[in-house]
Amino acid sequence: MDVNFQFDWSAAFGSIPYLLPGIPWTLLISFGGLAFGFFIGIFFGLLRISRVPLLRWLAIFYIEVFRGTPILVQVLFIFYGLPQLLGSPINALVAGIAAIAVNSGAYISEIVRGGVQSIERGQREASLSLGLSRPQAFRYVIWPQAFRRMIPSLGNQGIISIKDTSLFSVIGVGELVRQGQIYISTTFTALEVYFMVALMYLAITWTLSILLRQLERRGLVGQ
Amino acid sequence: MNDAIKNDAIKNDTAQPIVRMQKLNKHFGSLHVLNGIDLEIIPGEVVVIIGASGSGKSTLIRCINGLEEFQSGTLVVDNNELLPLGKSTKALQTIRTEVGMVFQQFNLFPHLSVLDNVTLAPMKVRGWSRQDAEETAKRLLDRVGIADQANKYPSQLSGGQQQRVALARALAMEPRLMLFDEPTSALDPEMIGEVLDAMRELAKEGMTMVIVTHEMGFAREVADRIIFIHKGEIAEQGPPEQLFDAPQHERTQSFLARVLKH
Numbered sequence: 001m002d003v004n005f006q007f008d009w010s011a012a013f014g015s016i017p018y019l020l021p022g023i024p025w026t027l028l029i030s031f032g033g034l035a036f037g038f039f040i041g042i043f044f045g046l047l048r049i050s051r052v053p054l055l056r057w058l059a060i061f062y063i064e065v066f067r068g069t070p071i072l073v074q075v076l077f078i079f080y081g082l083p084q085l086l087g088s089p090i091n092a093l094v095a096g097i098a099a100i101a102v103n104s105g106a107y108i109s110e111i112v113r114g115g116v117q118s119i120e121r122g123q124r125e126a127s128l129s130l131g132l133s134r135p136q137a138f139r140y141v142i143w144p145q146a147f148r149r150m151i152p153s154l155g156n157q158g159i160i161s162i163k164d165t166s167l168f169s170v171i172g173v174g175e176l177v178r179q180g181q182i183y184i185s186t187t188f189t190a191l192e193v194y195f196m197v198a199l200m201y202l203a204i205t206w207t208l209s210i211l212l213r214q215l216e217r218r219g220l221v222g223q
Numbered sequence: 224m225n226d227a228i229k230n231d232a233i234k235n236d237t238a239q240p241i242v243r244m245q246k247l248n249k250h251f252g253s254l255h256v257l258n259g260i261d262l263e264i265i266p267g268e269v270v271v272i273i274g275a276s277g278s279g280k281s282t283l284i285r286c287i288n289g290l291e292e293f294q295s296g297t298l299v300v301d302n303n304e305l306l307p308l309g310k311s312t313k314a315l316q317t318i319r320t321e322v323g324m325v326f327q328q329f330n331l332f333p334h335l336s337v338l339d340n341v342t343l344a345p346m347k348v349r350g351w352s353r354q355d356a357e358e359t360a361k362r363l364l365d366r367v368g369i370a371d372q373a374n375k376y377p378s379q380l381s382g383g384q385q386q387r388v389a390l391a392r393a394l395a396m397e398p399r400l401m402l403f404d405e406p407t408s409a410l411d412p413e414m415i416g417e418v419l420d421a422m423r424e425l426a427k428e429g430m431t432m433v434i435v436t437h438e439m440g441f442a443r444e445v446a447d448r449i450i451f452i453h454k455g456e457i458a459e460q461g462p463p464e465q466l467f468d469a470p471q472h473e474r475t476q477s478f479l480a481r482v483l484k485h
Binding site for chain 2: 132
C-alpha cells in the first residue's frame with residue numbers, strides 16, 4: 001500500500017464537469033431500454049402463462065436465451081454482430097437501448113408471470129362468476145392487483161439495468177463510465193474519478209429507490 | 224314472488240326448471256367426484272345441499288356456473304346448455320351473467336372500494352352507466368345493512384360485512400339464480416347470523432337459491448328441499464322436516480347424527 005497516497009479532492013471535483021454529460025446518456029439508455037423492456041416483459045410474461053403450449057414454449061425460449069447470456073455479450077452481438085447481418089452499422093445508443101430492452105424484458109417476463117400467478121384463484125373465479133369475460137377479469141381484477149405486487153421487483157430490475165449500462169462503455173456510448181475513462185486517460189486520477197462515477201450511480205439509483213418506496217406506499221391503499 | 228306463488232310454482236310439475244342436470248359425471252383423475260347426478264331446480268325454490276366434506280357438494284354447485292368442468296351428462300341452466308369439458312364458451316358467458324355466486328372466502332376485489340366492487344360487473348358486463356350502477360349498488364348495500372361502508376376497502380371490513388358486500392355484488396347483476404358455496408364457513412361465530420339474515424331475506428323475496436352449508440338450523444328453516452350428497456351421489460332428498468326428522472337412508476342418519484350432536 002502506498003502510504004504517501006493522498007486522495008486528491010480537487011481531481012475528484014474537477015472531474016464533475018466531464019462526468020455530468022454522461023448522466024443523460026446513462027438515463028436515456030436505462031429508461032429507454034426499460035420502457036421497451038417493460039412491454040416486452042408484459043408480452044412474454046403473458047405468453048408464458050398462456051394456455052397454448054406453443055406460445056408458452058416461445059416465451060420460455062426467449063426468457064432462457066436473454067436471461068442465460070451475459071448482457072455484455074448481448075450488446076457486443078447487437079453492436080458488432082448484427083451490422084454484419086444487416087449490412088449497415090447500428091448506432092451505439094440504439095444498440096445500448098436494445099440490449100437493455102431485451103435483457104430486462106426477459107427478467108420482467110418472469111416478474112409479470114410471478115405477479116399474475118400470485119393472485120388468488122378466487123379473484124378470477126369471482127370475476128367470471130359475475131359474468132366478466134376472461135380479458136375483462138384480467139384487466140379489471142387480476143392485473144391491477146398483480147401490478148402492485150410487481151412494483152418492488154420491477155424497481156429492483158430498474159436498478160440492475162441502470163448499473164448494466166456501465167458495461168456499454170465498450171461500444172463507445174458516452175455514458176458515465178465512458179466519460180470517466182476519457183477523463184482518466186489524460187489525468188491518471190483513476191481512484192478519484194471512479195469514486196465520483198460511483199457516487200453518480202448512487203445518486204441515480206437512490207432517487208429511483210425513494211420514488212419507488214413512495215409509489216409502493218400509495219399502492220398499499222386498499223390492500 | 225310471494226310465498227303462495229312460489230309454492231304453486233314448486234307444486235306445479237309443468238314449471239320450467241331453471242337448472243336441469245342429467246347423469247352428470249365428474250372425475251378428478253381417478254376420483255369420481257360426481258356420479259350420475261340428476262337434479263332439477265324450479266324457479267323460486269330454495270335448495271340446501273348437505274353432506275360430509277369431500278362428498279362433492281361444492282363441486283356440484285360450481286358445475287352450475289361452469290367454474291368446474293364435467294366429463295359427461297347434460298346440464299341446462301336457464302335454457303342455456305353447458306357442454307362437457309368446458310366447450311360451451313358462449314352459453315357459459317350467458318349463464319354467468321344470470322347466475323350469481325357467493326364464495327366461502329368472500330373473494331372481494333381488494334383493490335376496489337366496496338362501491339366499486341358492486342358496480343364493476345353491471346358497468347362492464349351489462350353496460351350500465353356509472354350513475355345507474357351506483358344507485359343500484361347503494362340500494363343493495365343498504366338492503367344488506369352496510370350502506371355506510373360504501374367508500375371503504377374490503378380489508379377495512381369485518382368478515383360478516385365482507386360477505387354481505389359479496390352478496391350485494393352478486394345481486395347487482397340481477398341474477399335469476401344464486402349459488403352459495405359454504406357462505407358462513409370462514410366466518411367467526413358471532414358474524415354468521417348477520418349473513419344468514421341477509422340470505423333469509425333474499426329467500427323470502429322469492430330468489431331461487433342453491434346453498435351448500437353446514438348450518439342445519441338455517442337449512443331447516445329456509446329450505447324447500449334438502450339434498451344429501453354422499454360420495455358424489457344424491458343419497459337422499461326431500462323437504463327439511465322429512466329429511467331431518469325421518470331420514471330414510473342409513474348414510475343420512477349417520478351424517479345427521481354426527482352434525483346435529485353438537
